Amino acid sequence: MSSGFSIDMASEQVEIRVDPRQTYSPATLVLRGKTFGLVLQARDEQLADIGDAINRHLKSIRYHEIPDHQSKLNHEYEPEAAHETET
Structure with a gap:
């Protein structure tokens, strides 16, 4: 299909x-x-391929180097990082 x-x-x-x-x-x-x-x-492999394609695009436009975007990313990952150090 x-x-x-x-x-x-x-x-x-x-x-x-x-x-x-x-x-x-x-x-x-x-x-x-x-x-x-x-x-x-x-499948998980297909989701990984989608994620890789998105990450390649973001790197190509240097998305993570833009200060506002980087601060958003840091804020989004802070709770996850804190949780990982607790376990």
Whole structure:
């Protein structure tokens, strides 16, 4: 089965999450905006490929070097880093 979709989410706030795989279903990448919802079922390897492609794009535009973006990233990862040091 082949399908094609185009969603313009540039002007919306988007909720993005990955739901882990369950016994009878693969992991899902969920994108939700005010005017759309997309649920993509994928193997972990496919999700890793998607993540790698996004990271390559962000590195190519030097996204993480922009001060405002870096401070956002630092803030987002602070709770995770604190949790990892506690365990």
